[in-house]
Amino acid sequence: MIESERLAHVFVELADTLIEDFDVVDFLQTLTDRCVELLGTDAAGLMLTDQRGGLQLMTATLERARVLELFELQVEEGPCLECFTTGDPITNIELTEAEANQRWPVFSPAAVEAGFAVTHALPMRLRGRVIGALNMFNDQQVELSDSDIAVGQAMADVATIGLLHQRNTNEQTILSEQLQTALHSRILVEQAKGAVAALAGVSPAEAFKAMRAHARRNNMTLTDVATAVVDGTLTKDMLVSA
Amino acid sequence: MTSARVTQILSSAIDGSPSAKDAPHRLVVACAQALPVTGVGLALMSSGGPAGTVAITDGVAGTMEDLQFTLGEGPCVECSSTGRPVLQPDLARTGPGRWPGFSAGALEAGIRAIFAFPLRVGGISLGVLDLYRDRAGELSDAELMEALSFADAATAMLIHLQDQASDHSELAAIEVLEDRAEVHQATGMISVQAGVAMAEALVRLRARAFASERPILDVARDVLGGGVSFAETYDDDGDGR
Numbered sequence: 456m457i458e459s460e461r462l463a464h465v466f467v468e469l470a471d472t473l474i475e476d477f478d479v480v481d482f483l484q485t486l487t488d489r490c491v492e493l494l495g496t497d498a499a500g501l502m503l504t505d506q507r508g509g510l511q512l513m514t515a516t517l518e519r520a521r522v523l524e525l526f527e528l529q530v531e532e533g534p535c536l537e538c539f540t541t542g543d544p545i546t547n548i549e550l551t552e553a554e555a556n557q558r559w560p561v562f563s564p565a566a567v568e569a570g571f572a573v574t575h576a577l578p579m580r581l582r583g584r585v586i587g588a589l590n591m592f593n594d595q596q597v598e599l600s601d602s603d604i605a606v607g608q609a610m611a612d613v614a615t616i617g618l619l620h621q622r623n624t625n626e627q628t629i630l631s632e633q634l635q636t637a638l639h640s641r642i643l644v645e646q647a648k649g650a651v652a653a654l655a656g657v658s659p660a661e662a663f664k665a666m667r668a669h670a671r672r673n674n675m676t677l678t679d680v681a682t683a684v685v686d687g688t689l690t691k692d693m694l695v696s697a
Numbered sequence: 698m699t700s701a702r703v704t705q706i707l708s709s710a711i712d713g714s715p716s717a718k719d720a721p722h723r724l725v726v727a728c729a730q731a732l733p734v735t736g737v738g739l740a741l742m743s744s745g746g747p748a749g750t751v752a753i754t755d756g757v758a759g760t761m762e763d764l765q766f767t768l769g770e771g772p773c774v775e776c777s778s779t780g781r782p783v784l785q786p787d788l789a790r791t792g793p794g795r796w797p798g799f800s801a802g803a804l805e806a807g808i809r810a811i812f813a814f815p816l817r818v819g820g821i822s823l824g825v826l827d828l829y830r831d832r833a834g835e836l837s838d839a840e841l842m843e844a845l846s847f848a849d850a851a852t853a854m855l856i857h858l859q860d861q862a863s864d865h866s867e868l869a870a871i872e873v874l875e876d877r878a879e880v881h882q883a884t885g886m887i888s889v890q891a892g893v894a895m896a897e898a899l900v901r902l903r904a905r906a907f908a909s910e911r912p913i914l915d916v917a918r919d920v921l922g923g924g925v926s927f928a929e930t931y932d933d934d935g936d937g938r
Contacts, residue, residue, distance in 0.1 A: 505845075506841055506842060507842050507845050507846060628785075631784055631841060632782045632783070635781070635782045635814075635815075635845070636780070636781045640819075641819075642819030643819035646820050646882070646884050646888075647820070647885055648881075648882050649883055649885025650885035650888055651885070652882065652921075653886040653887075653888075653889035659882045659921065685820035685885070685895055
């Protein structure tokens with residue numbers, strides 16, 4: 456059972472990021488980080504529709520989860536894709552069970568190989584439309600309780616609301632604009648990660664941490680930091696704090 | 698999966714065309730035929746605003762592009778400066794408050810809806826694909842998918858045309874841009890190593906993959922792993938960095 460005070464704190468934190476200078480990549484990263492903390496899962500990832508018939512991985516909390524989720528997209532089979540297609544939640548699937556192997560013959564062994572024992576996928580739904588899915592993994596054979604799943608679904612709903620934060624007269628238009636912007640922001644952040652990695656001689660993952668830390672310290676959005684890196688206006692010394 | 702349609706659009710735009718000049722025009726014409734729109738424009742963008750029209754369909758699209766260029770306002774200008782798509786399914790209702798000069802001109806020319814898509818790859822901004830329509834209404838999901846596929850194809854084409862300017866490869870080889878985190882990260886690394894802008898870095902990465910006949914993802918991974926560096930190669934502009 457999740458402590459209600461902690462839960463309230465997380466939702467306030469997420470709501471806080473929604474008001475001004477909203478940054479979608481940072482927001483989704485924070486959301487998946489908190490999801491892992493709250494639900495005690497070992498990894499979480501989030502995929503969004505690219506509105507071209509496919510899904511794009513927006514964020515993953517762990518490298519082996521990121522690799523697995525990209526593999527899922529490549530082989531076009533797995534919990535996130537199924538959840539996105541059907542719109543139904545998928546919970547507490549034991550990956551070593553025969554059932555999982557029948558359901559996702561390629562994905563399940565790969566997930567076990569990556570060290571995961573249980574998977575869950577929750578839909579990001581908006582009035583009959585599914586715009587993405589939140590994927591979670593456990594290393595051990597533990598079950599999420601109904602209340603854990605309800606919290607996970609609430610996180611997925613917050614992610615959906617986040618994309619629509621500029622509530623406006625035309626929801627579908629706003630949604631499309633936001634989704635497309637989110638996809639480009641992710642690419643921008645990847646480019647900036649590479650630039651910082653080259654500048655500071657660190658890995659892209661460390662570069663990402665440095666960029667996030669810089670954003671927090673200076674009250675900037677992650678996209679602002681990435682843009683400044685790409686423009687060349689943000690130097691290595693400014694990024695890597697002493 | 699996603700890129701199949703984009704590949705198809707690109708190959709029909711270059712089909713039988715010996716010169717790069719015709720490809721953008723074929724693309725906008727195909728776009729206007731594939732979608733229920735009145736006109737399509739493909740504009741280049743610089744940080745300062747509209748930098749010229751690459752291709753337009755006959756009729757009203759030219760008027761619209763000229764109008765935005767003259768006024769310096771409009772969905773295409775906004776799309777370019779913010780990097781966000783600008784979807785205006787009902788210009789009469791939402792346009793005048795946002796772009797007074799442009800909206801008046803567009804409505805007078807009979808345009809009721811505008812959909813502008815930024816042609817960008819993260820931090821690389823190339824231009825805008827503008828779709829103009831003489832009746833109000835949203836694009837359906839299928840139409841939006843088609844419009845985005847044309848935008849992806851136009852982006853790949855503009856990157857490729859830059860590549861041609863720096864004298865690499867043939868027109869026959871316009872490829873769909875590989876959207877993988879490693880490719881984007883490697884682009885960022887190359888821009889620092891070679892001291893060039895992000896667009897130039899992507900062109901160099903693609904050129905290297907093309908020249909060595911390897912998948913771009915493999916070359917990108919080598920760049921990230923330090924096995925390939927762009928620090929001292931391609932120093933043909935003499936800046937020595």
